[in-house]
Amino acid sequence: MSRKMLIKPFHSIESTATASHNWRRRQVLRAGVSTIALALVAPRLAHASSVLGVRVWPARDYTRVTIESDQPLQNNQQLLQGPDRLVVDLNGIDLDQELRDLVSKITPNDPQIQAVRIGQYQPHVVRMVFDLKGSVKPQVFTLTPIGSYKYRLVFDLYPAVAPDPLMELLAQSERKQEAFDKTNPNPNPPPATLSGPTTAPKPLAQDNSDDFFQKYADSADLPRAPVASIPPIPSPAPRPTVKPAVPLAPPLAKKEDDDDNYAFSAPKSNSKPGTTRLLTVAIDPGHGGEDPGAIGGNGTYEKHIALDIAKKLRAKIDAQPNMRAMMTRDADFFVPLNVRVQKARRVGADLFVSIHADAFTTPDARGSSVFALSDHGASSAAARWLANKENESDSIGGINVRTQDVSVNRALFDMSTTAQIRDSMRYGNFVLNEIGGINKLHKGSVEQAGFAVLKAPDIPSILVETAFISNPDEESRLNDDAYRDKMANAIMKGIKRYFAANPPLAKNRMT
Known part of the structure; x- marks a missing residue:
């Protein structure tokens, strides 16, 4: 074998090694260039937000x-x-x-x-x-x-100075008194109760509750129902910080065909002998602002329907001589669930009602419903599904989690008592009975689930689903002003029936 033949393989190996080294060098350089290019382009990509x-x-x-x-x-x-x-x-x-x-x-x-x-x-x-x-x-x-x-x-x-719902409620009561002062020169009319039947209504057949009636110790653009004229109310003596409630107006004339009036007396106030306090109802229009709630097939927003029914209900309550209403929101803005509860407690509400318009995964579901809180799980799978959906309102509407005191909110929502749930069920059955007169009931009894907005431990609270906005026929009804007024009137009747059967106890607090 010649010398050239022996040497040639070594030259080939050396050339191959050099070529491999150059390839690796090119790859490293190429990777470095890519890194630099990415570093230059990344800020531009970050500025591409729309x-x-x-x-x-x-x-x-x-x-x-x-x-x-x-x-x-x-x-x-x-x-x-x-x-x-x-x-x-x-x-x-x-x-x-x-x-x-x-x-x-x-x-x-x-x-x-x-x-x-x-x-x-x-x-x-x-x-x-x-x-x-x-x-x-x-x-x-x-x-x-x-x-x-x-x-x-x-x-x-x-x-910087947050509006106080209690002060706003006091101002509302003062306006009510001023209206009386202009129309009634008699300072001492005799106290009386609303006229009407004194017995509680029979429960729905589906309720099957024998001891149910036992006594115990305003889209802002939607039309607003006209406010009824205010019956005469006597003027109490002014006090420096606490405004005593006014006595009830003289008896209303009862008509044979009028079942809208139910006898109940406002409780006596502990703050001053011989006076009565106004019964306070907290009205909670569901959703609002960033949280539209359910949206119907024709584009109807639940938040607008709920607000309009709430405004109509407020007008009916404020027209009563011994009642007043507070709304957790009176315009199209978002209110966190715990704030809704806190507002109701701040004014010492006697009752709480949250108004919604249901939606389901199919358009076939229909009917109105009334819900109360449950401390042992939902009464049905549908109730559990709905409660979970409604409780997502905070996530959709958007809350600043850094400002939420989780421990305080959890303590508030864990304070719910058996008495509150019992009273809420009674209250809910009265309202459900009235709603059944204007719309088909989705279920003939009050359902229960863990709705966060119903967890005021000392206020009987219900959530009313006025109809299924996901059902085309019921969406059309919800867009009818007359139907919304009937729904508000039915809730109002249920509230009055509850007060007639369960007179609230006097409370030593702001009237």
């Missing part, structure tokens, strides 16, 4: 501004004074038409925001300046995608 919608929900309680985008938005904010304003920088975004439209969405009647100015502050940084009408306590937080929503950046602007 705004999908901007919404504003003004209310006395607070004003909410929501910016929805396809990616999470980073922000910096600063609260300034002289004049009051909130400056917000949105990072990783460019000014587009959706953001520009925010300017036109600030209405003159917004309680918190005077105006908003928006501009491209820096490349990929949009600055928003909210000119405020007064001092606010802002809460800014983000929400991850849920339901039909993508990423949301939320600005909740709370007034």
Whole structure:
């Protein structure tokens, strides 16, 4: 074998080794270039966020501004004074038409925001300046995608001095008294009760409860029912901090065909002998603001239906001489479930009613329902499904979890008593009996489930599903103003029947 033949394989090995080294070097260089390119492109990708919608929900309680985008938005904010304003920088975004439209969405009647100015502050940084009408306590937080929503950046602007529902209720009672002062010059009319049957109605056949009647110790754009004239009410002597309730009006003339009046006396107040306190009903229109509730096939929003029925019910209650109503929301804005309960307890409500319009997975389900709280599981699979759905309201409407005292809220919701559930069942049966006169009942008895909004431990509470908004026929009925008025009237009758059969005890508290 020649020398060339012996040497050639070694040259081939050396060449192969060199080629392999060069290939690995090229791969390393290529990876390095890719890393550098990715580092340069990544910021541009981060700035590619698009705004999908901007919404504003003004209310006395607070004003909410929501910016929805396809990616999470980073922000910096600063609260300034002289004049009051909130400056917000949105990072990783460019000014587009959706953001520009925010300017036109600030209405003159917004309680918190005077105006908003928006501009491209820096490349990929949009600055928003909210000119405020007064001092606010802002809460800014983000929400991850849920339901039909993508990423949301939320600005909740709370007034520095929060409105007190009890003071508002007192002001309402004072207006009621002023109306009486103008129409009744007699300061001492005899106290009386409402006229009407003194016996409680028979329960539904499905209820089968022998001991049931035993006594025991306003979309803001929907039309509003006219307020009935206020019967004469005597004027009590003023007190510096506590306004005593007024005595009942003279007896109403009873008609043979009028079963709307049921005899019950307002309880005596412990604060002053010879006076009576007004019975307070807390009305809770379900959903609101970012949480539309169920949506019917023709686009009907549950939150608008619930608010209109609630306003009609409020008008009917306020027209009574010995009753008054408080609403957990009176406009289109979101109220967390625990806040609804807290508002009712703050005013010392005697009863609580939450108003909704049901939805199910199929359009065949129909009928009205009444629910009470359960401490041992739901009474049916449908009730459990509905309670879980309604309890998701906080996630859909959006709450700032950093401001929620979880331990306090859990303690509140664990305080529910057997007595509260018992009273709620009695109350619910009266209302269900009346609702059955205007619509088919989905089930002929009060159902039970773990609704968070019903967990006031000291207030009989029910949730009324007025109809299935997912059923085309019932959606059409819910869009009928006359039907909504009948539904409010039926709930009102049930409330009066409950008070007639179960007179509330006197309470030493604000009348």
